[in-house]
Every structure is written in structure tokens, then in C-alpha cells.
Amino acid sequence: MAAKERIYIRLSRPVAGLASYSSLWQGPDHLLLATSTGYREQYQRFQFGDIQSFLITPSSRRTVWTVVLSVLSGLIALGTLVRWARGGSPIVSLVLLAVFLVPLVINLLRGPTCNVTLMTRIRTVKLPIRRRRKAEDVLGRLTPLIEAAQADLVEPTPAAVPSVVPPNV
Amino acid sequence: MTSAPALKCPQCRRSYSSVDWHDDRSGRCHFCLTDFEAIRFPALSRTKPAARPQAVVLAEDSTCFFHHQNQAEKVCDGCGRFLCAVCAVPSSGGTYCPACLSKQNERSAVAIPSRILYDSAALSLAFLPLLLWFFTLFTAPIALGLVIYGWNKPGSLVNGPRRWRLALAGLASLAQIGGWIFILLKLWLR
Numbered sequence: 001m002a003a004k005e006r007i008y009i010r011l012s013r014p015v016a017g018l019a020s021y022s023s024l025w026q027g028p029d030h031l032l033l034a035t036s037t038g039y040r041e042q043y044q045r046f047q048f049g050d051i052q053s054f055l056i057t058p059s060s061r062r063t064v065w066t067v068v069l070s071v072l073s074g075l076i077a078l079g080t081l082v083r084w085a086r087g088g089s090p091i092v093s094l095v096l097l098a099v100f101l102v103p104l105v106i107n108l109l110r111g112p113t114c115n116v117t118l119m120t121r122i123r124t125v126k127l128p129i130r131r132r133r134k135a136e137d138v139l140g141r142l143t144p145l146i147e148a149a150q151a152d153l154v155e156p157t158p159a160a161v162p163s164v165v166p167p168n169v
Numbered sequence: 170m171t172s173a174p175a176l177k178c179p180q181c182r183r184s185y186s187s188v189d190w191h192d193d194r195s196g197r198c199h200f201c202l203t204d205f206e207a208i209r210f211p212a213l214s215r216t217k218p219a220a221r222p223q224a225v226v227l228a229e230d231s232t233c234f235f236h237h238q239n240q241a242e243k244v245c246d247g248c249g250r251f252l253c254a255v256c257a258v259p260s261s262g263g264t265y266c267p268a269c270l271s272k273q274n275e276r277s278a279v280a281i282p283s284r285i286l287y288d289s290a291a292l293s294l295a296f297l298p299l300l301l302w303f304f305t306l307f308t309a310p311i312a313l314g315l316v317i318y319g320w321n322k323p324g325s326l327v328n329g330p331r332r333w334r335l336a337l338a339g340l341a342s343l344a345q346i347g348g349w350i351f352i353l354l355k356l357w358l359r
Contacts, residue, residue, distance in 0.1 A: 007278055008327050025327050027279060029261070034327050039290045041325050042283040052213040055179055056206040117179040121212070124177065139208055146210050153215035 008032055011138045015128035022128040024138070029149065031118070031142065033125065048149035050120045054127075054139055061113040061130065069104035073097060176207060220254040234266070245269055281326055287319025288331045291338035295345070309345035312338050 008025035014036070015022055025032040031051070033044040080093035116127040116135050129135045176185045181201040190196035195206045222239040225232055231241040233253035241251030247269030257264045265273060274280035294312035298304040316339040324330030 010327070023327070030279070032327070034325075036286065036289075036325075038286065038293065040283055040285055041327075043281060043326060045279070049217070050212060051210055053176060053210060054208040055176065056208075057179055057203050115179065119176065124179065126179070143208060150211040150215070152218070153211045154218050155214070156216045 011141070012127070012129050012134060015130055024128055026142070026145075033127070044125065046118060046120060046125075048142075048146045049153075051146050052119045052121060055117040055119065056132075056135055056139075057115050057117070058132075059113045059115050059130075062107060062111075065107045066104065069100050069107065073100045073104055076100060176209075176213075178203060178205065220257075222253040222255050247273065278326055284323065284326055285319075286325055287315050287322050288324060288334035288338070291315040291319060291342075292334050295338040295341040305345045306349055309342040309349070312342040313346065316342065 008027050010023065011026050011031075012024040017035075020035050020037045022033060022035045025034060027045070029048055031046040031048070033046070035042045035044070076093060076097045080090045080097060083093055084090045110131050110133070112132040113130050114132045114135055116129040116139075118125050118127050129138060177183065178185060178198040178201060180203045181198060183198070183200045185196065185198060185205075189199050194208070195204070197204050222233070222236065223242070225238060225240055231251050233239040233241050233256055234250040235256050236253050239253035239255065242254050243252045243257035243264045244250070245252055245257075245266040246263035247265050250266055252264070252266050256266050258267060258270050260270055260273070261277075261279075291312050294308045294315065298308040316335045320332070320335060322330070
């Protein structure tokens with residue numbers, strides 16, 4: 001029964017929020033946003049037929065992390081050099097340097113960061129997608145599905161307005 | 170230039186105006202100067218066709234089970250009742266009446282609003298209190314209870330039930346309970 005229930009395909013890995021983490025999943029006819037606190041998982045569904053648009057805006061997350069990790073790596077590298085010049089063993093410092101240098105390289109390799117917002121007629125939700133490359137991949141996958149689901153939509157007809165009778169003069 | 174008054178800038182929440190657009194896909198909000206790229210779909214300007222039921226004209230016309238004044242146009246794939254255009258709800262590739270749709274949603278994974286993750290709760294209760302080991306006297310039995318209670322529960326909708334986590338939490342809590350029994354027996358027999 002459990003295996004039968006798994007109808008979702010993962011679109012994004014969990015992204016941490018303030019006290020929870022969210023991930024995005026593709027369902028048969030909808031998009032599922034799963035938000036977990038660790039003990040409880042809540043689900044928001046967006047039918048493909050209701051999605052009006054995705055907005056992608058650039059974010060400075062990558063730059064901020066690059067600056068923070070570069071400064072820390074630079075300071076540790078300096079400390080390592082000083083220690084090495086004084087004849088001390090630089091092994092501990094090198095391990096510490098790797099702790100900051102590896103995330104820095106990963107951050108640079110993963111490409112620019114962005115925010116992706118999903119809009120429907122009644123709500124606007126920020127999606128747990130943080131990288132531009134991932135956004136293009138996910139939206140490229142979803143666009144044909146959404147367009148197919150919206151193929152039978154029609155131009156709205158104006159609601160019948162009661163005719164205004166001019167007052168008798 | 171394209172106008173799309175329905176789109177709002179996610180940064181400043183103001184509607185984009187026609188001057189914000191560079192082409193039909195990208196632009197810059199002139200209030201907060203945030204660049205944006207928009208992927209727009211027909212739902213932005215179009216709607217689903219409104220369901221308009223046909224009134225019964227002849228006495229021989231089949232009528233909707235729920236609205237006797239409306240002509241039947243579809244048959245419910247769940248219960249086989251005749252339905253008018255208002256009552257026929259397309260769902261999961263079929264057509265259902267509201268009653269069958271409600272029953273279907275109770276059973277279906279695509280309508281579950283939330284799930285409790287017994288595996289995560291049990292795992293946290295089994296391992297996190299080890300940092301303050303004295304608390305395991307209370308948390309280990311609770312973790313074991315969660316393992317037993319949650320064993321047959323469905324688990325995460327997207328990740329499925331992760332029984333290995335429950336098993337790990339069960340083993341850890343049993344070990345802790347065993348440890349406490351050993352300590353308490355040793356103190357008692359001293």
C-alpha cells in the first residue's frame with residue numbers, strides 16, 4: 001500500500017526555512033509543496049490548470065556566502081602560513097581551511113542564486129528553488145505539463161451587467 | 170513592450186506596469202529595481218469554461234440526480250448517477266459527482282493535508298537526549314511507544330514510510346531501557 005501511494009517525483013531537494021524545510025514534488029496533475037518541521041509534514045497543492053506564472057528574480061545569496069566563506073578561508077590560510085613559518089604543524093589549520101574552502105568551491109560551482117515565485121489566481125508562493133540552473137531545469141520540465149493542462153481554457157466572457165435605465169427626466 | 174497588470178513584483182508587491190518589461194519574458198520593476206523573468210501561462214488571462222446546465226424541456230429528458238430541473242449530461246464514474254453540467258466534476262481522468270469525489274478524496278493520497286512523521290519523531294527522541302543522558306530514562310520509553318504506534322502508520326506522503334528509521338529508533342531505545350534496568354538493578358542490589 002505504501003509503495004502504491006508514492007505518486008510524486010522529486011523536483012527539488014529540501015531547502016531550510018526558519019523552523020522547517022520545504023521541498024517540491026511533481027504529482028500526476030499538480031505540483032506539491034511539502035513543508036516539514038521534522039515531526040509533521042504539511043502539503044500544499046497547485047493544480048497545473050491553476051498556475052498563472054512563475055517569476056524568477058535574482059538573489060544575492062551566492063555573493064553573500066562567497067564573501068563570508070572567502071573571508072574566513074583567507075583568515076585561516078593566513079593563520080596557516082604564519083604557523084607554518086614559525087615551524088608549527090599546519091595539519092589542523094589545513095583541515096579547518098578545507099572546512100570552509102570546500103563549501104566555497106561548491107557554492108561557486110552551483111551557479112547563480114535566484115528566488116522562484118509561483119502565482120495562481122488567489123495565492124503567491126515562494127518555491128524552494130535557490131539556484132538558477134535548478135530553476136531552469138524544473139520549470140523546463142513543468143512548462144509543457146502546465147500548458148497541456150491549460151489547453152482548454154477560454155477567454156473570459158464579461159459578466160452580464162444589468163442594463164442601466166436612465167432616470168426619467 | 171508587454172503589459173501584464175496581473176503580475177506582482179515578489180519583492181515590493183506592486184503590480185508590474187508596461188514600462189517594466191524589456192520583452193515578453195523579462196524586465197525590471199521600476200519601484201524596487203529588481204530584475205525579473207516571468208514564465209506566463211494561459212491561466213493568467215483565460216478561465217475555465219463555465220458550466221452551464223441545460224434546463225429540462227421534455228418530460229422524457231433524463232434529469233440530474235441532484236438537480237431535477239437540469240438535464241443530465243454526464244454519468245458519474247463512481248456511482249453511475251446522472252449528472253448535470255454543474256454536478257459533473259472532472260477529476261483524475263474521470264467524471265465524478267460531489268459525493269463520490271469527497272469519498273475518493275478521503276482515500277486518495279492527492280488530498281491529504283498533512284502527515285505526522287513518527288519515524289523522525291522516534292529517531293529524534295531516541296538519539297537527541299543522549300546529549301543529556303539522564304533524560305533517556307523518560308524519553309526512551311516514549312520513543313519505543315512511538316515506534317510501536319507508528320509502525321503501521323503511513324509515514325511521509327512523498328518519502329514513504331521509512332521503517333528502517335523506526336527500527337533504528339526502536340533498537341536505540343531498547344538499548345537505553347536495558348541500560349537503565351541494569352543500572353537500577355545494580356543500585357537496588359547493592
